Amino acid sequence: MMKDVYILGIETSCDETAAAIVKNGKEILANVINSQISIHQQFGGVVPEVASRKHIENIATVVNNAFTEAGLSHQDIDAVAVTTMPGLVGALLVGLSFAKAFAYGLNRPLIAVNHLQGHIYANFLQHNDIEFPAICLVVSGGHTSLLYMRGINDYELIGATKDDAAGEAFDKIARFLGLGYPGGPAIQKAAQQGQAGLFKLPRVFLDRNDFEFSFSGLKTAAMNSWKKAEKQGNYKVEDLAAEFQAALVEVLVEKTIRAAQKYKVGTILLAGGVAANQDLRTRLEESARQRQLNLFVPSFLLCTDNAAMIAGKAYHDYVNGDFAPLNINAQPSQYSLIK
Amino acid sequence: MILAIDSATPVAGVALLEAENLMREEFVNYKKTHSETLMPMVDKLLRDCDKSIQDVNALAITIGPGSFTGLRIGLAAVKGLSLAAKIPVVGISSLDVLAHNIVFSDALVCPLFNARKQEVYTALYDNRDFYPHRLSEEMACSPQEFIAMALEKAHELGRQRIVLLGDGYYPYKDLFIDSFGDKMVTAPPHLMPIRASALGSLAIKRVCQQDFDDIITLRPSYIRLSEAETRLGKEAL
Numbered sequence A: 001m002m003k004d005v006y007i008l009g010i011e012t013s014c015d016e017t018a019a020a021i022v023k024n025g026k027e028i029l030a031n032v033i034n035s036q037i038s039i040h041q042q043f044g045g046v047v048p049e050v051a052s053r054k055h056i057e058n059i060a061t062v063v064n065n066a067f068t069e070a071g072l073s074h075q076d077i078d079a080v081a082v083t084t085m086p087g088l089v090g091a092l093l094v095g096l097s098f099a100k101a102f103a104y105g106l107n108r109p110l111i112a113v114n115h116l117q118g119h120i121y122a123n124f125l126q127h128n129d130i131e132f133p134a135i136c137l138v139v140s141g142g143h144t145s146l147l148y149m150r151g152i153n154d155y156e157l158i159g160a161t162k163d164d165a166a167g168e169a170f171d172k173i174a175r176f177l178g179l180g181y182p183g184g185p186a187i188q189k190a191a192q193q194g195q196a197g198l199f200k201l202p203r204v205f206l207d208r209n210d211f212e213f214s215f216s217g218l219k220t221a222a223m224n225s226w227k228k229a230e231k232q233g234n235y236k237v238e239d240l241a242a243e244f245q246a247a248l249v250e251v252l253v254e255k256t257i258r259a260a261q262k263y264k265v266g267t268i269l270l271a272g273g274v275a276a277n278q279d280l281r282t283r284l285e286e287s288a289r290q291r292q293l294n295l296f297v298p299s300f301l302l303c304t305d306n307a308a309m310i311a312g313k314a315y316h317d318y319v320n321g322d323f324a325p326l327n328i329n330a331q332p333s334q335y336s337l338i339k
Numbered sequence B: 001m002i003l004a005i006d007s008a009t010p011v012a013g014v015a016l017l018e019a020e021n022l023m024r025e026e027f028v029n030y031k032k033t034h035s036e037t038l039m040p041m042v043d044k045l046l047r048d049c050d051k052s053i054q055d056v057n058a059l060a061i062t063i064g065p066g067s068f069t070g071l072r073i074g075l076a077a078v079k080g081l082s083l084a085a086k087i088p089v090v091g092i093s094s095l096d097v098l099a100h101n102i103v104f105s106d107a108l109v110c111p112l113f114n115a116r117k118q119e120v121y122t123a124l125y126d127n128r129d130f131y132p133h134r135l136s137e138e139m140a141c142s143p144q145e146f147i148a149m150a151l152e153k154a155h156e157l158g159r160q161r162i163v164l165l166g167d168g169y170y171p172y173k174d175l176f177i178d179s180f181g182d183k184m185v186t187a188p189p190h191l192m193p194i195r196a197s198a199l200g201s202l203a204i205k206r207v208c209q210q211d212f213d214d215i216i217t218l219r220p221s222y223i224r225l226s227e228a229e230t231r232l233g234k235e236a237l
Ligand SMILES: [Zn+2]
Pocket: A115, A119, A140, A272, A273, A304, A305
């Protein structure tokens, strides 16, 4: 029997400074997240230089708090895991430089983790009964793709967005409609007060038999509908938000279910920041139940950026002896999930 | 034993000092990014001296001004080392460190870093003693503003010569030659860039006095706001 493995995870790829300690890739002993959302709201979006400045100010406190929360000392840690891709380069470099030095100072191995693989892994932190093969829908601010998974580290990409990511489309439309930042929660909140179907927006690519997505056209259609409605003076921003969310969610859900059927899998995983969207969760749940598919979704806390998912994913690299050298660099534009 | 780490500018440097003895210095002023080079340099430096990080009693870091990303890479590394190996830290102005390349001089000493956007980071120094003595604020300003300030201060103090050094010199070389005339001298090539050994040298006094910084709250000294903050007309957030 292998001894217990404790991994410190560090995540600074965007606007959350996060540190976590996870035991055996499973048990979250600490999950500390310092969110900068209120700061970036003043700018209407994440400002990379401001995010980097906050990361360097917060990182030591966040890491210290993780050890306090876990009740562990530095020496208890077996490895240090850090997000190296994708993300904002200046932001990633704060976490990476800190993690390298912290691992070096403790004489422990460093493990490089892909942020998106971390999002997927959030499911495995919470569920013990996930069976492969599975289809995973990854939806975040920078990513929308469908994966066919045979194992945690064994998967292939079966489709992705041709243009905007789902989260990006939410952000752009929320900004356009003056609903604020971040866009996903803002649209969701407005949509709850509105009615889908009054505006008519396209379900892009739903007529195609592949697993590609496109949200740029939907975004343009929404903007045009809004300009037209404004002219006619008869409009409710909540109704457009509801229709926009419905159009986006319908395509995501339909394609995911179709993928599960085509690849004959019994399991669907949802991952990424947009997985926190209530409408997406509910509709995917309904559709999965109708087809007797097992759907797994991380809790809200683990859908947003966090370091527990990084430390969890790293456990499997630790077991495989897959460590990063001291000269490893960040790969900010590595959006591909396939190495 | 002091480990000095500098990545404030395109130069990456590390130095190891035992008491006042400089044991080894690594210096790179060539392309590769600091995030790739810095920690391997630290590792090599220690190993070549048959030391480990546990042998280090104090860390020294240039806290700015300089490249925003470079400052953060260096400080993040120092925070990581400090917390993990429980080593106290001394943060020192990168302009002080560059100015320290010139000692026991009756010239007005002017370290200059290229701040881009047609500006330099600079401050004016009196270096008649061993330690640099700052005569002005640290600032980001146009080369023209710097020239006017330096000429005025040299005149006021009756200094015959003005020493320019640092990578902020090269982009405005012709302008400086025209404006300062034969008052101007420049540092020789080995003293032109910022050196981790000079950082280590300045750190000795503070280490001996146990005058350490709080590693939790230590942050880079950017001098400039981020562009977004400037646009909003904000104070630093
Ligand atoms: Zn994310």
